[in-house]
Amino acid sequence: SAVISQKPSRDICQRGTSLTIQCQVDSQVTMMFWYRQQPGQSLTLIATANQGSEATYESGFVIDKFPISRPNLTFSTLTVSNMSPEDSSIYLCSVSTGVSQPQHFGDGTRLSIL
């Protein structure tokens, strides 16, 4: 399966700042997704990153707070904007090679907000 590199692996940020998380895949993939996993919880889909167009956001997530870019078939970024302690979580990038195909996850970004 594809090798997925996610950066940074962890960060500690100040309230009110923004952080951009990068997801790089070693081969072209059809689908890229961003998830959040809060401590002790399962995964919650934030959005589907669409190549060349605006991301598709899930209920409860908005572009102003979580802007996403996907300039090509191997790279995507998620920005967590104007961070508050409630944004402390693990953020995960996942990719799929096609419809109905399983998703594979990057190692995640562990984010703490002070």
Add this chain to the structure above:
Amino acid sequence: QKEVEQNSGPLSVPEGAIASLNCTYSDRGSQSFFWYRQYSGKSPELIMFIYSNGDKEDGRFTAQLNKASQYVSLLIRDSQPSDSATYLCALMKTSYDKVIFGPGTSLSVIP
């Protein structure tokens, strides 16, 4: 009713035993089913996927799907302490739909 349900556990089994993890879902039309393993502090890792009714075996793992009863299970034979992790059941309703994850079941294999 939640879309994907799992017993949260923890499920404890002795080393060498069969661990049985169960998952039920609410949408009868769901098409694709996945099992992920997540070690503490790590990201989810795909271990099995199944699309058709019946059993699918891969090494010590067997996924079982019964669409009529709306459940999918994962059997782990000859359980090892290294199998101790949280197991996430996930499904896709249609080919073009998002993946929905269950809450996960914590498995502990006791040496």
